[in-house]
Amino acid sequence: MIYLELFLTFLRIGAFSFGGGYGMISLIREEALAHGWLTEDALLNMIAVAESTPGPIAVNMATFVGSSQGGVLGAAIATLGVVLPSFIIILIIAMALRGLMKYAGVKAFLGGIRPCVVGLILATAVTMLLSRVGGFGDLSTLREVGLTAPDLRGAVILVILALVALSIRKLTKKPVSPIFLILLSAVMGMILYVP
């Protein structure tokens, strides 16, 4: 039953993703790949769409995956699933546990989660880079398929993006807009990958 599966999966994602949109990418990646809902490439495309449209990244991703698997009802159910844990937890805190965040034990728990989330995001970035650019292919079949040729054009795009982003930040003292980087990479993709 795809609707129940979507609901429970996104409920889990909503309940265990700390640290905002990027914090949930590792969890969404793991679930979506395990269920066969998305490939590594499709996941990256989806994050790009989620980044370039307004609204919370998590809601965008839930709607997208839900729609691809179960139409408009699937989209609604996945979105409900991802929102529900936040909604309930916040209601409980707002109603009864205003001081919850001030307990030393809760602080200690969150203090352990925070560096863990940073590690998860960096690990996701590293594994996805190995998979998409480093020639590691789809990592779950790595042992059977083995390494393929690295994507040199991808590496070139990555280096140019990093140089552009860092120099703009140096010059303007402001972080670069993600949408600008997405547009720039789209242009480079059209030039470099054209068959």
Added chain:
Amino acid sequence: MKSKTIPTLFFTMLKIGLFTFGGGYAMIALLENEFVTKRRWLEQEEFLDVAAIAESTPGPIAINSATYIGFKQAGILGSVVATLGMTLPSFCIIYAISLFFDAFLSLTAVACAFRGIQIAVLYLILSAGLRMLKKMEKTPFSWAVLLLTLIGMVTLTLLSVKLSTIVYILAGGVAGVALWLIRRLRHGKKGGEA
């Protein structure tokens, strides 16, 4: 006055949901502008509390803040309306895009553009991680948790061993509590602030 609160909540959240790009942190600035500066529904100090709670509870920061502010203004109904308002724009926009996205991708030029865009997304994920690393409080403990998670997850993924992200998160939390308990035992009663 109260009767106006519900529609105002809904449309304000709808507006914020429709016009903020870049996820939760960008949204916090807009929420502050609307609810603290313009409408004065919240004091600055309470808003900082909301932001801290939204950041440290699981789930999207924008949804967490909307639920909290909605509840504070108009109870459960307020929280439902605020959360719905925040979610609706994304939902409609992404649903519409998802309908024609595959057809769009089947154009060669678009497919090539997205091959490039995938690289930008990788860059964005990496820089989000590095930004959070910069902001992280750096202690031997936080470095240990970070490196264990990073090395553990990359190694296990390359070995095709499946270990859920949830396990890492819970282990991190438990390690945090364990460290706090050990410190408390060592310093007697005084160690409340970890």
